[in-house]
Amino acid sequence: MTFFILRRVGLGIAILFVVALMLFSLMHMIPGDPAVVALGARSTPEMRLAFHEMMGLDRPFYEQLGLFVSRLSVGDLGEDVWSRRPVLTMIAEVMPHTITLALASFAWAVALGVALGCLAVLYRGRWPDWLIGLLSIGFVAVPSFVVSLYTLLLFAVTLNWLPAIGAGEMTDPLGYIKALILPSFAIGLGWVGYVSRIVRAAMIEAMNEPYVRTLQSFGVGQRRVVLRYALRQSMLSVLSVIAIGFGGLLTGSVFAEIVFSRPGLGKMTYDAVITRNFPVVMGTVMVTAALYIACMICADILAALLDPRVKRALQ
Numbered sequence: 125m126t127f128f129i130l131r132r133v134g135l136g137i138a139i140l141f142v143v144a145l146m147l148f149s150l151m152h153m154i155p156g157d158p159a160v161v162a163l164g165a166r167s168t169p170e171m172r173l174a175f176h177e178m179m180g181l182d183r184p185f186y187e188q189l190g191l192f193v194s195r196l197s198v199g200d201l202g203e204d205v206w207s208r209r210p211v212l213t214m215i216a217e218v219m220p221h222t223i224t225l226a227l228a229s230f231a232w233a234v235a236l237g238v239a240l241g242c243l244a245v246l247y248r249g250r251w252p253d254w255l256i257g258l259l260s261i262g263f264v265a266v267p268s269f270v271v272s273l274y275t276l277l278l279f280a281v282t283l284n285w286l287p288a289i290g291a292g293e294m295t296d297p298l299g300y301i302k303a304l305i306l307p308s309f310a311i312g313l314g315w316v317g318y319v320s321r322i323v324r325a326a327m328i329e330a331m332n333e334p335y336v337r338t339l340q341s342f343g344v345g346q347r348r349v350v351l352r353y354a355l356r357q358s359m360l361s362v363l364s365v366i367a368i369g370f371g372g373l374l375t376g377s378v379f380a381e382i383v384f385s386r387p388g389l390g391k392m393t394y395d396a397v398i399t400r401n402f403p404v405v406m407g408t409v410m411v412t413a414a415l416y417i418a419c420m421i422c423a424d425i426l427a428a429l430l431d432p433r434v435k436r437a438l439q
Contacts, residue, residue: 241323
């Protein structure tokens with residue numbers, strides 16, 4: 125098991141290195157002069173030259189790449205162009221908001237998705253199953269930014285029940301939770317449908333296992349078989365989806381943070397792209413990629429611990 129974990133971690137580090145190379149190359153392929161975008165069209169050549177020297181853009185490409193990789197290897201993500209603050213410090217300040225949003229979104233999405241999946245199996249082939257299937261497909265199909273806009277207009281602007289923008293203060297738990305409701309609903313809705321379909325498919329497969337049929341032949345009730353035995357059997361698939369899905373929510377919270385003006389990795393990345401703040405863009409993208417890769421590694425390890433057959437398949 126130790127070798128399996130080390131192998132997955134090594135693969136994750138290799139993937140992160142490839143991501144760093146691709147990100148650095150793509151950032152330098154963007155057309156236009158970053159100095160003109162950052163300083164404005166009226167900036168003088170001297171100002172642009174100073175900007176290039178400050179960001180290291182006057183060096184050859186291979187030197188810039190080598191410096192970026194060497195700093196990245198020791199956890200140095202560079203400095204913000206304007207405030208000269210370490211990018212890692214800026215990310216650490218907004219990271220709790222992004223993680224809280226992802227946790228809140230996935231918590232209610234998984235709870236509701238598992239409940240709908242169990243209900244669909246209990247009423248398999250009848251109208252509740254069809255209705256849950258239709259709703260699940262609808263939830264998955266609707267983009268998160270569309271849900272963000274309509275929930276903002278309805279509950280914040282029209283009804284004035286919840287705050288429209290901001291994340292609130294952590295010193296005010298009630299206000300922080302109220303500011304968390306709309307964005308967590310917007311990015312978690314799609315995962316309700318996804319989890320419910322995964323649970324339904326996994327539980328139907330578990331219902332065909334010999335021990336489940338034996339229980340049914342001994343007169344054990346359908347509800348007990350579904351909720352106590354089939355659900356336990358299907359949790360391997362659900363837990364793997366949860367681990368990978370959490371990484372997806374971390375990267376998918378960009379639209380919610382922009383629409384609701386919440387501080388977070390997504391909002392910071394968007395603002396940095398607009399101003400061509402390369403160190404912040406690369407730092408936030410690398411941290412987001414590292415979090416996503418870590419979630420996938422955790423999903424593989426969890427699946428291997430729960431089912432040794434998965435470990436043999438992944439080796």
